[in-house]
Amino acid sequence: MPVVTLRGLISAVALLGLLSFMPAYAAEVSWLVGKWEMTQDPDGNDKDWMEFTPEGQATSIAPSGRRVPGRYEVTDNEVRIVYTVNGRTIPITLKYSADRKRLLAYSKRTGNTSVYEKVR
Numbered sequence: 001m002p003v004v005t006l007r008g009l010i011s012a013v014a015l016l017g018l019l020s021f022m023p024a025y026a027a028e029v030s031w032l033v034g035k036w037e038m039t040q041d042p043d044g045n046d047k048d049w050m051e052f053t054p055e056g057q058a059t060s061i062a063p064s065g066r067r068v069p070g071r072y073e074v075t076d077n078e079v080r081i082v083y084t085v086n087g088r089t090i091p092i093t094l095k096y097s098a099d100r101k102r103l104l105a106y107s108k109r110t111g112n113t114s115v116y117e118k119v120r
Contacts, residue, residue, distance in 0.1 A: 028074065029052070029054065029074050030054070031100045032052045032072075032074060032079065032096075032100075033052050033053060033054050034051070034052065034118055034119075034120050035049055035050070035051045035118070035119050035120050036049060036050045036051070036052070036103055036116040036117065036118050036119065037049050037116060037117060037118075037119045038114055038115070038116050039115050039116065039117045040114060040115040041112075041114040041115075042110075042112040042113070042114070043107060043110050043112050043114070045114070046062075046063045047063060048060065048061060048062055048063060049061040049119075050081075050103075050116060052072060052079075056071055056072055056073065057069065057070070057071060057072075058070040058071060058072040058081045058083070060083055068083050068084075068085055069083065069084060070082055070083035070084060070090075070092075077095060077096065078093050078094060078095055078096070079093070079094045079096060079103060080092075080093050080094075081093075081094070092105070094116070101117065101118065102115050102116065102117055103115070103116040103117075104116075
């Protein structure tokens with residue numbers, strides 16, 4: 001008969017808690033999952049795209065096709081992304097519209113806001 005240690009019991013309880021949280025998290029971000037395209041940019045930058053997975057992965061896609069990986073989390077009114085480029089982390093914060101149909105990227109440099117809309 002296997003012996004259950006306190007450490008093993010705590011690990012099992014933590015794992016069950018995490019697994020019970022995952023479906024709720026997936027449902028919470030289901031509106032975000034998919035590919036988003038820049039539809040407006042007052043600064044005139046080239047159109048780019050972002051993809052989000054249910055597992056918390058984000059990818060920035062440049063017009064050249066270059067893909068930059070990252071991770072994201074959703075809060076009450078923001079999507080926080082951390083991309084990794086050449087060993088450096090680049091944090092990005094996007095606001096989302098009340099209807100969750102637009103992601104808004106504010107530029108501190110210019111004061112303008114770019115808009116992304118979901119394409120699939």
